Amino acid sequence: MTNRSCLALDLKDDPALIAEYCHLHDQIWPEIATSIRAAGIVAMEIWRTGNRLFMVMETNEHFDGAAKAIADATNPMVQEWEQLMWRFQQPLPWADRGQKWVPMEKIFDLTRQP
Numbered sequence: 594m595t596n597r598s599c600l601a602l603d604l605k606d607d608p609a610l611i612a613e614y615c616h617l618h619d620q621i622w623p624e625i626a627t628s629i630r631a632a633g634i635v636a637m638e639i640w641r642t643g644n645r646l647f648m649v650m651e652t653n654e655h656f657d658g659a660a661k662a663i664a665d666a667t668n669p670m671v672q673e674w675e676q677l678m679w680r681f682q683q684p685l686p687w688a689d690r691g692q693k694w695v696p697m698e699k700i701f702d703l704t705r706q707p
Contacts, residue, residue: 600694624670
């Protein structure tokens, strides 16, 4: 069984920075992919429109967001990647201090419609 989460984040509104950010995601560092999978994230996609990013993340039953945050904080490669990503990213206006990806609220599901 998997759980799906959707999150949003903005990039700085600079076409050159957006292009570089997208290019860096053509093939992320292997250590980053390993840390994502090790946390119980089984699928992840990032979509973009303009400078707004939308992440769809599917996790297994062992995923623990707090444990992932602790593991990331002690992983030098993840910290280096996150520092690099902040060069391109900016928090959403309603994000908590230091928060990057903001969870989205599901407001519609076609399967629940008559």
